[in-house]
Amino acid sequence: MEMLVVNNLYKSFGGVKAVSNINMKIEEGQIVGLIGPNGAGKTTFFNLLTGIYSPSSGDIVYKLNQEISSINFRPSRMVKYGVARTFQNIRLFKEMTVLENVLIGYHNNFKYNLFTSLFRLPGYYKHEDEAYDEVVELLKTFNLYDKKDVLAKNLPYGEQRKVEIARALASKPKLLLLDEPAAGMNPQETRELTELIQWIREEFDLTVILIEHDMSLVMDLCDDIIVFNYGTLLARGTPEEIQNNPEVIKAYLGGE
Template sequence: MSVIEVNNISMSFGGVKAVSDVRMKIEHGEIVGLIGPNGAGKTTFFNMLTGIYNPTEGEIIYNFDKEIHPSKIKPYEIANSGIARTFQNIRLFSEMTVEENVKVGFHKNISYKFFSSLFRFPSYYNEEENAYNKVTELLKVFNLYEKREELAKNLPYGEQRRLEIARALASNPRILLLDEPAAGMNPNETNELMELIRWIRDKFDITIILIEHDMSLVMAVCSKIYVLDYGKLIAKGSPEEIQKNPEVIKAYLGGES
């Protein structure tokens, strides 16, 4: 069974149709690329997957322990169900430390109650120790442990990108949505990101969907690629199929297909 089913969704803003009649099925453990020219509707699509926008037509279904319909619950409930994302424009807590940013992501996994924290019951210390160990593990994986006490705003751009991914993973997601994770990275950082994305999928046993303009990264890590153009799904298939697809070539390069 697919972990995500997208059934003929559309999204309109006034008279403008940003996404039109998109269908998609994504299996557990896949790394899926969503590509297309600027303004193709990719981020709007992500916003529907996470409940920020409700589709004007169609439906989205997450098949976990039970069916979850993002349009029927609030974004925080979607996050609690196992969906995490990063953003095209980095959204860290800039005045908090690197460690604190990741710990915020871990918050939904902490189960002690108010009185346990107020009176410092053993459950409080056990949960806090567990959170510290998990956060430390993530910081080491993302080569950020030595900078754990620095403010997030003081990190170089590439490290801020890695921190945002680490924070998303701290919520223990089943599905991770990455919105242009390689944006602003140099070639060496992009190569490291390729390996990191594969490692994340295998280590955490999750499904990854990414929006990306760096075609070398998309072609290297994705098993399946969907292509949007002016809000419409114009192609889907393996990297090899997408590279040869005339509609995709036309959308990116212009001219006749």
């Protein structure tokens, strides 16, 4: 079943077209790779998918927890619709611990009200304990449990990326958008990350869209690959199809 439909999507900044004429459908349960040269509009597309930018024209429709179109997107509502993301330039809460970072991801799953929190009524302890247990479970699967009390800024780069993914997962999304999850990781870490993404897709029943420059990761992991070039959709297909597509090869290697 399709869970994301993009129709004639355009986005321009002061006359410069960042994304133009994008049409696509994404099936539930897939891992989709989004690739393309720098400046091809991949991150802009993510920002459109998460309501940080609104389309200049065209629209985006999710069929997740409910059917919702891009007119109603607000960044803070996307999590409620079941969409969570990570950022290319890691945006962790630097002065907060790993545990606290992931608890922010859990934010919308908390159920106790403001009054309970101000006066610390019994509901506070119940729900905080529950959240703690769930988040700790998540941290363990990411091998981050030992670091739960470390400030995010003090983690090495690779682990910061993992915390960002864990933070997104804590919101219990249906669709996970990963913006260059392997950037700055060594080959060993990248391999682990590949397995981890595969595993979380199964475990949490997710659809994943990821932007990535590491082709080995993309080819190993993705069911479906979308190539962007100059803001437009250049090609789409399975890893083999994309690897043998002359247009794609040209876009990457340059030439006529």
